[in-house]
Structures are given as structure tokens and as C-alpha cells.
Amino acid sequence: MxxxxxxxxxxxxxxxxxxxxxxxxxxxxxxxxxxxxxxxxxxxxxxxxxxxxxxxxxxxxxxxxxxxxxxxxxxxxxxxxxxxxxxxxxxxxxxxxxxxxxxxxxxxxxLESNPLSANHIDGWRESHAAFSVLAYGALGLAAVSAVMFLVLDQQLKEGDFAKGLFRNLPPVNELGLVVRRLLWLGLFLLTLGVISGLVMKASGDSQSRHLFAAAGQWVAYLLLLFISAWRGLPLKRFAIATVILFFCSLLIFALL
Missing domain, CATH: 1.20.120 (Four Helix Bundle (Hemerythrin (Met), subunit A))
Structure with a gap:
């Protein structure tokens, strides 16, 4: 069903x-x-x-x-x-x-057809998994917004202003702001997931691969936001990096 x-x-x-x-x-x-x-x-x-x-x-x-x-x-x-x-x-x-x-x-x-029912529930493990996946929702939406920015940027370069897509897209600066805010939201949720994972690991849980992957992604997104704020990364490069990081994240967790 x-x-x-x-x-x-x-x-x-x-x-x-x-x-x-x-x-x-x-x-x-x-x-x-x-x-x-x-x-x-x-x-x-x-x-x-x-x-x-x-x-x-x-x-x-x-x-x-x-x-x-x-x-x-x-x-x-x-x-x-x-x-x-x-x-x-x-x-x-x-x-x-x-x-x-x-x-x-x-x-x-x-999808497992008949998954085994859990004998006990580890609250920290549940929090680690839930916060991490919620973070990917925000980071995924940031990647989608970044794609919108890249499409708009390409149309501006080509001078193609007649299409309905161009007339309906928001301004470039507004899209860039949305991408940054979504990345900060995703990073905040991922931080909660990593913290929960560290407590989970300290309690003897064996899900270390997912924790290391989440921590690695946390570092990558933090570096992206830090470089953007400190060095003034161009919006186009910032958008491309956002898309690449998200799809790398999907690939890593699929392989785990």
C-alpha cells in the first residue's frame, strides 16, 4: 500500500x-x-x-x-x-x-518490504538522523534556488528577455540572498545532527560512517559560506559550488 x-x-x-x-x-x-x-x-x-x-x-x-x-x-x-x-x-x-x-x-x-521493528529507541540516534535529513531538505532547496540563479544569469548574458521564464524569475540579488539564507538554515540543522551524532557515538552507537559523512559535509558548507563572506565569492561561483556540494552529498549518502 x-x-x-x-x-x-x-x-x-x-x-x-x-x-x-x-x-x-x-x-x-x-x-x-x-x-x-x-x-x-x-x-x-x-x-x-x-x-x-x-x-x-x-x-x-x-x-x-x-x-x-x-x-x-x-x-x-x-x-x-x-x-x-x-x-x-x-x-x-x-x-x-x-x-x-x-x-x-x-x-x-x-525499500524493505518487511522492516524489523525496533526493540528500543535511541533518542540521540533518532535526532541525528532526523536533523541530518531535514538539513538536506534546506540544502536541496538552496541548490534548486542556485539553479534558478544560474538560469537567470545565463539569460541576462544572452540578452534573452522575451521568454516567460525571465519575466517570472525574481531579481538576481534576491535569489543570491535566498541561497545564502537556505544554506545557513541547512548548516544550522546539520550542526544539530552532528552534535546529536557525537553524543550517539559517545554512547556506543556504531553508526560512525554516517556521522563522519555528515561532519565532512558540515565542514564543506561552512567553508563555502566562510569563503563567500570573507573573500566575496562571485554569485555565479557560489551558486555552482552550492549545486555541486548538494549532489556530492546525495552521492555520498547513497553509497553509504
Whole structure:
């Protein structure tokens, strides 16, 4: 049952991407993009609830659940940040990434059919996993915003001002500010995850690989923000680095 609901979430996210792109090509914005994403978010929430009941703990026991949790966090950040910063177009760029993450979770073998129920719950371990994945939601949205910046920057260089995409994108400086704020939010959440992981490790937990990976990503993002603030990194290089770091993060955790 959870796979059918997950498949529905993929379809709703795909509808958001296609519907938004069609309106965008006409130089218009569609409020239905948010509605499709809300539906996908609700389906993801239901799937996570079902998996949580099966495990008796936070549903982060396999790669498939990590993909779903990351997609849920990304969608939640979009629904919150999109309204705060008035970036309605963000959904058109976010929906394809949500589709990708959820589709990866549907690949056979990613989700355990009959996961073992937890005998006991380690609060620090649960906090480490939850904060880390929530951080990837914010960092993923920062990467999506960075892609929007790169698209807008390319159109400005080409002098292509007639397309609907250009007319609907926010100003360059505003996008750069959004990327920075999302990175700081992601870094804050990742800091909480690393701290929880350190306490977890001190209590004898063996999940050291994920902790080292999270700590490595924390250092990388901190360096990026520090260099940007100290050396005045150009926005284009800053955006490219944001996208590369996020996809490297996905690759590392997929390999773990």
C-alpha cells in the first residue's frame, strides 16, 4: 500500500512540474503548482507515517526511506520558503528533484518490504538522523534556488528577455540572498545532527560512517559560506559550488 501512495506522490510532483512549465512557457504563473505539491507532500507524509508504524521508530532505516524523508523535507521547505520569499516559481524547479528522489525510493530493493521493528529507541540516534535529513531538505532547496540563479544569469548574458521564464524569475540579488539564507538554515540543522551524532557515538552507537559523512559535509558548507563572506565569492561561483556540494552529498549518502 505504501508504494502505491508513494507512486501517487511521484505523479502529483510530476504534474506540478509539467503544469508549471506549461504556464511558464506562456509567461504566466500557476497557483496549481502549489496545490499539486501540497498533494505530493501529504502523500509523502502518509508513507512516512506508515513506515514509522512498521519500524516503531523514525523511518530512516534504509536508503529508500532516506530518499522519501529527504524529499518530504525538501517539499516542506519549498512550501514554507516559497511563500515567505514570494518565490512561486520555485515549485517548477523543485518538483523535478522531488520526482527524482521519490522515483529512486521506488526502485526495487530500496525499500524493505518487511522492516524489523525496533526493540528500543535511541533518542540521540533518532535526532541525528532526523536533523541530518531535514538539513538536506534546506540544502536541496538552496541548490534548486542556485539553479534558478544560474538560469537567470545565463539569460541576462544572452540578452534573452522575451521568454516567460525571465519575466517570472525574481531579481538576481534576491535569489543570491535566498541561497545564502537556505544554506545557513541547512548548516544550522546539520550542526544539530552532528552534535546529536557525537553524543550517539559517545554512547556506543556504531553508526560512525554516517556521522563522519555528515561532519565532512558540515565542514564543506561552512567553508563555502566562510569563503563567500570573507573573500566575496562571485554569485555565479557560489551558486555552482552550492549545486555541486548538494549532489556530492546525495552521492555520498547513497553509497553509504
Amino acid at each position: 505504501d508504494r502505491w501512495i508513494l507512486f501517487t506522490a511521484v505523479l502529483l510532483a510530476a504534474a506540478a512540474a509539467l503544469h508549471g512549465a506549461r504556464y511558464l512557457s506562456r509567461g504566466k504563473r500557476s497557483r496549481w503548482t502549489v496545490m499539486w505539491m501540497l498533494g505530493s507532500f501529504a502523500c509523502q507524509f502518509i508513507v512516512l507515517g506508515l513506515r514509522s508504524e512498521l519500524r516503531g521508530s523514525c523511518p530512516l532505516g534504509d536508503i529508500g526511506e532516506m530518499f522519501i524523508f529527504a524529499s518530504w523535507a525538501l517539499t516542506m521547505c519549498y512550501l514554507a520558503v516559497g511563500s515567505v520569499f514570494r518565490l512561486s516559481l520555485l515549485g517548477v524547479f523543485t518538483a523535478p528533484l522531488v520526482c527524482f528522489l521519490l522515483s529512486m525510493a521506488l526502485v526495487p530493493g530500496m
